Ligand SMILES: Nc1ncnc2c1ncn2[C@@H]1O[C@H](COP(=O)(O)OP(=O)(O)OP(=O)(O)O)[C@@H](O)[C@H]1O
């Protein structure tokens with residue numbers, strides 16, 4: 732069987748203690764694609780990300796990335812294989828400046844820079860606001876800017892697969908567009924992105940493929956457009972009317 736060149740999650744079963752959260756979840760993220768996983772609060776989206784990163788390893792099933800088997804590896808080993816995380820809630824440290832966050836991202840990188848790698852210069856070109864505010868504390872940035880900082884910190888590890896856990900969370904709807912430039916740049920850069928979201932319209936704008944996770948199982952696997960146009964399905968799976 733030929734290896735799938737991207738991320739292949741197959742039939743994973745993930746638990747917290749005796750709570751069986753992910754019940755046979757399978758997803759693919761091909762290189763250079765933005766794939767979204769939507770789902771209500773508590774559907775298991777972060778648990779899926781934790782399963783891929785190895786912080787809550789699945790008890791069964793498999794996770795492969797290219798020719799590497801990720802399940803069973805420690806999180807730092809998974810990171811070395813090119814997977815980086817932009818965590819839910821951004822995790823900006825109150826006592827560190829913008830620049831210090833970025834230096835932290837560079838220092839934790841154990842990967843050799845790629846030909847098309849992310850350097851501090853490239854980060855500042857892509858997110859000029861981070862260059863302007865280098866000396867400020869990270870927490871003084873707006874929500875959208877903090878999300879850019881969290882993303883830039885992850886990019887400086889030069890990943891080939893970026894896991895983003897609800898980047899639009901906590902942003903006022905009219906502020907979500909601040910993240911648009913970031914998403915466009917990620918798309919252009921050829922990185923594979925797994926975009927976990929609750930905000931349908933944001934995810935739909937950038938995703939090439941969509942899954943919906945409901946109660947720990949994949950309830951939709953198809954095109955973002957077909958999902959966005961299916962009012963009944965949206966209400967059933969996400970409890971939202973399309974915007
Ligand atoms: N550390 C934990 N221990 C026990 N149960 C947990 C733990 N973390 C999450 N859960 C439970 O697992 C289920 C899935 O949670 P998860 O955080 O993956 O959801 P989510 O889809 O990311 O939700 P949200 O959109 O609110 O971030 C929920 O029922 C949650 O209460």
Ligand SMILES: [Mg+2]
Pocket residue numbers: 776777778819896
């Ligand atoms: Mg979550």
